[in-house]
Amino acid sequence: MMKNLLILPLAIMLLGSCSEQPTENKANRSESFSAVQTGYADQDGEYYGEKFDISKAQSVDQMVKRVLKKGSYQTTVKGTVKEVCQKKGCWMKLVQQKDEDVMVTFKDYGFFVPKDISGETIYMHGTASLDTVDVATLQHYAEDAGKSQEEIDQITEPDVQMAFKADGVYLERAKEQ
Numbered sequence: 305m306m307k308n309l310l311i312l313p314l315a316i317m318l319l320g321s322c323s324e325q326p327t328e329n330k331a332n333r334s335e336s337f338s339a340v341q342t343g344y345a346d347q348d349g350e351y352y353g354e355k356f357d358i359s360k361a362q363s364v365d366q367m368v369k370r371v372l373k374k375g376s377y378q379t380t381v382k383g384t385v386k387e388v389c390q391k392k393g394c395w396m397k398l399v400q401q402k403d404e405d406v407m408v409t410f411k412d413y414g415f416f417v418p419k420d421i422s423g424e425t426i427y428m429h430g431t432a433s434l435d436t437v438d439v440a441t442l443q444h445y446a447e448d449a450g451k452s453q454e455e456i457d458q459i460t461e462p463d464v465q466m467a468f469k470a471d472g473v474y475l476e477r478a479k480e481q
Contacts, residue, residue: 353415354472356380356429365401367432368466376433381468383428385421389448393417398426404465407437407445411471418475427474435467 361382370377383398386405393416397405410416411430437445439462446456 349474349476352417352473352475353410353470354429356427356472356474358382358427358474361427364398364406367468368400368403368406371432371434371466376431378429378431380427380429381432383426385424385426387449388417388419388421389445390419390450391448393419395445395448396421396426398468400466406466406468407435408468408470408473410473411469415473417473421475425476427476428468428470429472430468430470432466432468434464436462436464437467438462 358380361380364381364383367379367381370379381398383406385396386399387397389395394410394413396408396417398408400406408428417426439459442459442463443456446459
């Protein structure tokens with residue numbers, strides 16, 4: 305009997321903690337996970353996934369050079385978002401100066417980023433590598449990006465891409481002047 309009395313308050317607390325909590329940022333981020341749900345927020349930005357130190361971030365181009373020279377490695381990178389999955393925010397592409405953009409996915413599909421962050425500055429921590437992406441996955445990414453069926457059907461060969469598997473992303477808020 306005493307055991308049942310302890311379970312009831314615990315169950316009520318658990319259910320209460322699952323309800324959605326409003327955040328000041330929610331109005332600015334359409335249908336995306338807020339920093340409170342996926343990580344941490346500070347006065348300058350929001351973390352998604354794991355929190356990490358952004359102070360030693362390198363540029364996307366520095367990361368690419370090292371991957372091409374030495375192979376896969378763990379790092380922190382600062383870059384500009386070019387494109388985000390418009391279905392869930394489950395992948396994004398970063399601008400690279402000389403070659404194709406860097407495809408970013410998220411460790412264990414464990415978090416997503418807001419869908420409306422194209423053009424914004426982000427920091428990310430994880431593993432940089434070259435990745436061969438099969439046709440089905442490339443077509444899936446094209447569909448997520450809102451490409452036409454004609455464009456999707458033109459994808460007929462695998463592609464070797466610069467890839468990044470992020471375990472954490474920090475979205476820097478634009479500074480007001």
